[in-house]
Amino acid sequence: MSRPARRLLSGVIAAAVLTCVGLAAAPEAASADTGFSATLKWQKTTPGTVWYGGPIPATLSDGVPSVVIADTSGYVSALHLSDGTSFSHFPASTGVGVYSTPAVLGSGSTARIFLGAGVSLKPSAGGFVAVNANGTVAWRTSPRSLLRNPSHPVGVMASLAVGRLQTSADVIGGAMGQMQIEVRASTGQTNYGFPWLEADTNFSSPAIADISGTGHNVIVEGGDSTAGIGLHEVYTNGGHIRILRPNGWAGHPDANEGLICQANTNQVVQSAPAVGGFLSRGAIGIVTGTGSFFHGASDTNKIIAIDTACHRVWTATLDGLSWPSPALADLNGNGQLDVVTMSENGTVYALNGPNGHVLWSKHLNAGGSTGNVTTFTSPEGFQYVLAPTNSGGVYVLDGRNGNVVGQLNPGGNTNVRGSATVTADPSGAIGITFVSHKQVFHYTVDGTSGVSSVQTPGAWPMFHHDPQLTGFTGFPVRPIIQTKPVKPCAEPGPVANPNCLF
Secondary structure (H helix, E strand, O other): OOOOOOOOOHHHHOOOOOOOOOHHHOHHHHHOOOOOOEEEEEEEEOOOOOOOOOOEEEEOOOOOEEEEEEOOOOEEEEEEOOOOOEOOOOOEEOOOOOOOOOEEEOOHHHOEEEEEEEEOOEEEEEEEEEEEOOOOEEEEEOOOOEOOEOOOOOOOOOOOEEEOOOOOOEEEEOOOOOEEEEEEOOOOOEOOOOOEEOOOOOOOOOEEEOOOOOOOOEEEEEEEEOOEEEOOEEEOOEEEEEEEOOOOOOOOOOOOOOEEEEEEEOOOOOOOOEEEOOOHHHOOEEEEOOOOOOOOOOOOOEEEEEEOOOOEEEEEEOOOOOOOOOEEEOOOOOOOOEEEEEOOOOEEEEEOOOOOOEEEEEEOOOOOOOOOOEEEEOOOOOEEEEEEOOOOOEEEEEOOOOOEEEEEOOOOOOOOOOOOEEEEOOOOOEEEEEEEOOEEEEEEEOOOOOOOOOOOOOOOOOOOOOOOOOOEOOOOOOOOOOOOOOOOOOOOOOOOOOOOOO
């Protein structure tokens, strides 16, 4: 079941931000029917290179709205949104290189930053790291590689998700060491029913979502799979899209039990799943890209959508690798969530949520892409799409038709590996932050004011949707129509109910 850790895909952990050099850089913008423009407000340098991770908004113990960014030298920077100055207690050191995007819980002196730390070249170093709002390390913990074998890799390259699982705030993430842990956000203590056997390396950032409408969250994640047998389970070459109970294998004899359901693929799933009410009549669905490990596998270059019973609803084919993580957005402002994503070749796709049909596609001739799209709501109610590229910075597209209306490419030839992050700036303007190597750029969108939140219905303003990286849109734009009845459960606790789905 095991093999050396593979390189991390940027779609797993990236998060970046939006900038603008004006419409002259994008010929299509001349005929655009929007007046988008943005102004560069500040530019700062991080201690180390930011590879795939990106900025996430946070207000820490100094009370000033900021973005936090982790780099491959193991530092976490906190830059004020207003002017890019650094909070005096930062950068903070994790001691291990970070390729993931930070997750943030809370605000002010009680805020906390959570990071998956590690790199595949040194897979035995790293794990989960929690950083306090004053820059001190709150706790560290490392998942094991295999049952009863603590000498195997323990690093984590996926981003972590934070949400209510077994306590009011828990942290979950995939691991290169095959044994997944879920821990309490307050202490780092491993929760009941974990470690859970992933049976292979896992680079997919998980989602935490209430897929049943009962108020109880589950874990939704991708994963890799290699042919073999582990704990009585037969695994095949490919990957998984899993829905896992919040209390793992609790109430079962084996550490790979506790699944609600699982959809198998013949290609690894290293993209981060998005969860929301995008299927027919607003039913909750899960959508993800795949990976590239198994040469010639038919699920390569695919975007796959499943329902909450893990039945494949539709599959869409892109013009290149599909590991950049998809977003869910109401592109037209019509109340229907669409799926928007990029291929590694640099083509942006808008897919109809219920059936996966291509609404529009736009190839950006900018060296391809290793990042993930994000969106924000225009004054007219449709979504702007922010598409990071390997040599053209961040493109801004009209979500209704795919027309390019701006290109944020400071200095030219800007390589943005992560996602563009959208913020509500202290000035009331919409802000956009992204990272290129060690350079952080922050723009404000011209003509915006009085903005208090960018978490508007139908928007996907940062990697994995929100600062907790839940990957879940919350209540769908339209009412949920369940695809199957779900048995309600009591609140998860230290004593598991084996007859309960969750």
